[in-house]
Amino acid sequence: MNELNKDLRNQAVALGLCNDWQNLWNKDWSNEKMAERMFKGLDFCLKHHFPSNEYLSKHFEKDFLRKCNVFVNDKYSVLNPQNCLALGTSEIIVRYNGNSHGIIHFRDNSNVKIIAKGRSFVIVHLFEKSYVMAEQKDMAKIVLVKHSPDVTIVADNNIKVNEEYDYLK
Numbered sequence: 001m002n003e004l005n006k007d008l009r010n011q012a013v014a015l016g017l018c019n020d021w022q023n024l025w026n027k028d029w030s031n032e033k034m035a036e037r038m039f040k041g042l043d044f045c046l047k048h049h050f051p052s053n054e055y056l057s058k059h060f061e062k063d064f065l066r067k068c069n070v071f072v073n074d075k076y077s078v079l080n081p082q083n084c085l086a087l088g089t090s091e092i093i094v095r096y097n098g099n100s101h102g103i104i105h106f107r108d109n110s111n112v113k114i115i116a117k118g119r120s121f122v123i124v125h126l127f128e129k130s131y132v133m134a135e136q137k138d139m140a141k142i143v144l145v146k147h148s149p150d151v152t153i154v155a156d157n158n159i160k161v162n163e164e165y166d167y168l169k
Contacts, residue, residue, distance in 0.1 A: 021041065031060065038070075042085070056087070071090040073087070073088035077094075082101065084102060085104070088108050090110040091111045091112075096117065097116075102123070110130045112132045113134075116134075117136075119138070120140045126148070126153070129152075130148075131154075132144065136159055142155070143160045144161045144162070
């Protein structure tokens, strides 16, 4: 295995990565494959803050992270991501239109504006001290899920807000 794969895998194993995932990750994964697998195992990553924001910034180019819809201390705008993760002090604008859909996660002190139009559907998971401004238009639907009482939400009255504080316990 190359050093990056080995290092990340060893960190994950130390955090309790299950045997099934260890067996899957027994050879080199491309950066794209690692990003794909991160979204598949996002609960583990969020629970353990893995990999750390500093690690992501140090070992992955900002352009690559943006291509994967992973934002670390970044300021950016993205259209119709199926998956999205904003970390650190990111300031992200996320727009959905048409029949698009997405599941997006915001952690740390990220600041996000979400605009959904058309018949789009978005589930937004908010952790720690993230801030979200959300607006839905037309027949679009946004569901905001607070996983921390410290989350700040500014949203249209017709946007559903759920509280689920034990999600990663």
